[in-house]
Amino acid sequence: MNIENAQVQMRKGILEFCILHIISRGEVYASDMLDELTSAKMMVVEGTLYPLLTRLKNSGWLDYKWVESSSGPPRKYYVLTDEGKIFLDAMQTTWFELADSVKAVIHRSEELSKSDTSKPS
Amino acid sequence: MNIENAQVQMRKGILEFCILHIISRGEVYASDMLDELTSAKMMVVEGTLYPLLTRLKNSGWLDYKWVESSSGPPRKYYVLTDEGKIFLDAMQTTWFELADSVKAVIHRSEELSKSDTSKPS
DNA sequence: ACATAGTACCTTGCATAGCAAAGTACCTGT
DNA sequence: ACAGGTACTTTGCTATGCAAGGTACTATGT
Numbered sequence: 001m002n003i004e005n006a007q008v009q010m011r012k013g014i015l016e017f018c019i020l021h022i023i024s025r026g027e028v029y030a031s032d033m034l035d036e037l038t039s040a041k042m043m044v045v046e047g048t049l050y051p052l053l054t055r056l057k058n059s060g061w062l063d064y065k066w067v068e069s070s071s072g073p074p075r076k077y078y079v080l081t082d083e084g085k086i087f088l089d090a091m092q093t094t095w096f097e098l099a100d101s102v103k104a105v106i107h108r109s110e111e112l113s114k115s116d117t118s119k120p121s
Numbered sequence: 122m123n124i125e126n127a128q129v130q131m132r133k134g135i136l137e138f139c140i141l142h143i144i145s146r147g148e149v150y151a152s153d154m155l156d157e158l159t160s161a162k163m164m165v166v167e168g169t170l171y172p173l174l175t176r177l178k179n180s181g182w183l184d185y186k187w188v189e190s191s192s193g194p195p196r197k198y199y200v201l202t203d204e205g206k207i208f209l210d211a212m213q214t215t216w217f218e219l220a221d222s223v224k225a226v227i228h229r230s231e232e233l234s235k236s237d238t239s240k241p242s
Numbered sequence: 243a244c245a246t247a248g249t250a251c252c253t254t255g256c257a258t259a260g261c262a263a264a265g266t267a268c269c270t271g272t
Numbered sequence: 273a274c275a276g277g278t279a280c281t282t283t284g285c286t287a288t289g290c291a292a293g294g295t296a297c298t299a300t301g302t
Contacts, residue, residue, distance in 0.1 A: 013134075014219065015289090018226045025230050031250070036229075040222040047290045050252060055288090072249040073297040092227070098135065099220060101161040105139045106213070108157075109146050136260090152279070168261045171281065176259085193278040194268035 015044060016052060017095055020080065020088045023062065029075040053078065061087050136165060137173060138216055141201065141209045144183065150196040174199065182208050 018040070022033055030049055037044045053076075056062045061084030064076040080088065139161070143154055151170055158165045174197075177183045182205030185197040201209065 014223060018223060021226050021230050029250080036226070040225045041218060042222050045290065046251080047253090047292080048288085051288080051290095054252090069249080069298085071298070073251075075250065095223065097162060101163050102135060102139060102216065104161045105142050105157070109142050134259095150279080166261065167280085168263080168282095169259085171279095172259075172261095175281090190269080190278080192269070194280075196279065 014095070015042065015048070016056070017088075017091045018042060019049075019052065020056070020061070020084065020091060023078050024080050024085070024088055027077040027079055029067075029077050031075075056084075060084070135216070136163065136169070137177070138209075138212045139163060140170075140173065141177070141182070141205065141212060144199050145201050145206070145209055148198040148200050150188075150198050152196075177205075181205070 015037075018037060019033060022028060022036055030046075030053065034044060034046070034049060053062065057064065057078075061081055062078050063081050064078045066074045067077050068074050136158075139158060140154060143149060143157055151167075151174065155165060155167070155170060174183065178185065178199075182202055183199050184202050185199045187195045188198050189195050
């Protein structure tokens, strides 16, 4: 295991949340999402995104429609379903709770490092 | 896929970071970690924690020693190696960057929802 | 008409990792 | 010796990220 791998692990799951958020703003297609996630430094690739969108669609949280493009093949524009909106809310709550939990752990470390109290030895 | 599953996904990877943090404070054994992670609402189980500790050990980031217990079987007390400390720093940087990225995506959604600008239709 | 390039979406195969459940082993008290 | 509690380990299943390769449509140049 290396640091790159660990960073990948950390992004997992959160990606799903970010994608739902992006779609919640209005209709977008996959390349739009890739651009935005890349510019937010989330490093996603097609092989991850497409299967994820398919999963979200099959779970009933997304829907899409084909839209002709003036330059290239048609695109799938995604939207959130009503169920998807509820799910996104739940994910957002989870995210904030998780961020709080992490903050609690980090903060605890900083507290204790001031008056170091190792255990056995 | 359901919400519980999605929440599990979101915790992945971050768990590793939290465990390293907990160990960085001083020597602990697995049940200590389970207690702390549970009280921080991170919901971890043995089947996840033990293989994870083994992986971190095999990667050279943790070391442990057996310590006799006054009530029960001996315990493995873990410590961070020097390499592990470097790794933890990298993970912490990644975490803050990731939290920033998520914040950027969420914030962008809030901005746009004020003056809704859906695309095609 | 044909070839090339660009864009967009999809699929296959592999490796990693979470988790439930079952298993092993040690210690203490009766 | 046996029951109960504690601690660590292993097995088998499943989900999922990702690299790489594939399909298909459009536009442009010759």
